[in-house]
Amino acid sequence: MAAEASDFAFEHEEADARFELTAAAENRWSAAEMNRSGEFFISQTILRGEFTLRVAVGNLATTQEDMDSLWARIIALSEQAPAHCGG
Amino acid sequence: MGHDVEAFRPVALDAIEWIADYLANSRRYRVTADMKPGDLIDRLPAQGPEEGEPLAQLLADFQTQILPAVGHWNHPRFFNYFSSTGSVPGVLAEMLAAALNANGLNWVASPAVAELEQVALAWLRQWSGLPDDYFGQIFDTASISTLHALAAAREMADPDSRRLGLTKRLRVYCSDQAHSSVDKAAIAVGIGLDNLVKIPSDGAFRLDAGKLAGQIAADVAGGYTPCCIVSSLGTTSTTSVDPLAEIVEIAAAHNIWVHIDAAYAGAALLLPEFQHLIQGAERAHSYVVNPHKWLFVPVDCSAFYTRFPEILRRAFSVTPEYLRTSEDPRAVNLMDYGVPLGRRFRALKVWFVLRYFGRQGLIAELRRQIELAQSLRRMVEADARFEMTAPAPFSTVCFRKKGSAAENRWIAAEINRSGEFFISQTILRGEFTLRVAVGNLATTQEDMDSLWARIIALSEQAPAHCGG
Numbered sequence: 192m193a194a195e196a197s198d199f200a201f202e203h204e205e206a207d208a209r210f211e212l213t214a215a216a217e218n219r220w221s222a223a224e225m226n227r228s229g230e231f232f233i234s235q236t237i238l239r240g241e242f243t244l245r246v247a248v249g250n251l252a253t254t255q256e257d258m259d260s261l262w263a264r265i266i267a268l269s270e271q272a273p274a275h276c277g278g
Numbered sequence: 279m280g281h282d283v284e285a286f287r288p289v290a291l292d293a294i295e296w297i298a299d300y301l302a303n304s305r306r307y308r309v310t311a312d313m314k315p316g317d318l319i320d321r322l323p324a325q326g327p328e329e330g331e332p333l334a335q336l337l338a339d340f341q342t343q344i345l346p347a348v349g350h351w352n353h354p355r356f357f358n359y360f361s362s363t364g365s366v367p368g369v370l371a372e373m374l375a376a377a378l379n380a381n382g383l384n385w386v387a388s389p390a391v392a393e394l395e396q397v398a399l400a401w402l403r404q405w406s407g408l409p410d411d412y413f414g415q416i417f418d419t420a421s422i423s424t425l426h427a428l429a430a431a432r433e434m435a436d437p438d439s440r441r442l443g444l445t446k447r448l449r450v451y452c453s454d455q456a457h458s459s460v461d462k463a464a465i466a467v468g469i470g471l472d473n474l475v476k477i478p479s480d481g482a483f484r485l486d487a488g489k490l491a492g493q494i495a496a497d498v499a500g501g502y503t504p505c506c507i508v509s510s511l512g513t514t515s516t517t518s519v520d521p522l523a524e525i526v527e528i529a530a531a532h533n534i535w536v537h538i539d540a541a542y543a544g545a546a547l548l549l550p551e552f553q554h555l556i557q558g559a560e561r562a563h564s565y566v567v568n569p570h571k572w573l574f575v576p577v578d579c580s581a582f583y584t585r586f587p588e589i590l591r592r593a594f595s596v597t598p599e600y601l602r603t604s605e606d607p608r609a610v611n612l613m614d615y616g617v618p619l620g621r622r623f624r625a626l627k628v629w630f631v632l633r634y635f636g637r638q639g640l641i642a643e644l645r646r647q648i649e650l651a652q653s654l655r656r657m658v659e660a661d662a663r664f665e666m667t668a669p670a671p672f673s674t675v676c677f678r679k680k681g682s683a684a685e686n687r688w689i690a691a692e693i694n695r696s697g698e699f700f701i702s703q704t705i706l707r708g709e710f711t712l713r714v715a716v717g718n719l720a721t722t723q724e725d726m727d728s729l730w731a732r733i734i735a736l737s738e739q740a741p742a743h744c745g746g
Contacts, residue, residue, distance in 0.1 A: 251280045251281050252280060
């Protein structure tokens, strides 16, 4: 994760090709599932018409492990997403 | 680097000890700070530290450097402005709210902020005898609450104004005793000071309803659109109460928004003997009371109510995608009903204070404080050298020594210079007036008697000091 600012949108993430041009429904489902679990709380926005996940870091107690777990959860959800979203 | 929560524990316990000692013994301090402007700025480093400092040092420096520059609003002899108390349940709630650091910008961001605000303000609404259709939310100060009243009034009178700016020549009305926040609100919503008409007050400092009706008729004939009437329930100088029932009658004929400014005296509505003052509220549009004034909630906390939340929502809702949430009608997003997006968890301290005292406890305490103020009124009235300058219906007393403005001014200045008491002064019908506001949980009859003795002693010296 090469983010320089503490806010970044996944649309700008280039390390994993699966996260570009993903259907809005899948991303929306991933965000909803993520927040429904109560384990993480992330936000969403629309950038140039594309539904986007958005993660803002700002807590003194956040660790690298939190970021890695978040990413692992996003990956896991993204692999389930098509089945839930008619993909 | 993070922050060291374990190091916090012992220092925080020390701080709680200090707080309890302070609240129990605030009399040991001067009421007012004994300093010149700029003293604190000059005493502190001009630049912040490069490296972090220990919590214990911060607590120590708070006591040695900051405290001498504090005006002690929690002192039982603080009689200036509207005296108030940050009570122990309120202090406790503020500590917990700071720990949670919840920002209730919408329901999902922290549901407790949105829901407890509705619960606590519903209790307060019921205890105040306001109609059930008053929807409440919390702002920081009454100035901001009144700003929202004028914004909603503008939306009702000139619905295109949200998009285009004002399209009509709107006018706002209040008495010449109304708070300066009405002036600021008229500036902020673009109505302008020239369109804020100050209606003369009567002999008891109440808005003259006949003159209001005449002014509105003349304005309508002149092509203006009457937009809002601010009806004061407890004005700042004298705590006078405008004739709300007559005002709502006048307003109804022209579909004018009526905002009730009860920032201080709204607390007294908990007492059945003051309920008649709110007659007409069922036809008014909005209402503000500040629990941080006379309901023992720590500053800041202003409760704003409106019967027309949808008009307020129409005036302000601009939800962008990143704040869009579910459409569940019970998930109220208070950001849609006003200017602020961020929202402190102020409801927690309101809830704590209301539960700690209970309605009967608040009634008893308010009656006790009203009686303290009335004891001062009786002492003034019993002394031929003094006169009351306004009626004192609540816990605020306006009076003067029969003599020159210079003598009274000297008395006020000497009382406050001593640091023993802190009283205020105002000008009423051109006369310089002393003003004493009671509002502290720890104020006793002895404080009132000592204050009066001090005023008498100074009044006897005053002529010599003032060329009398």
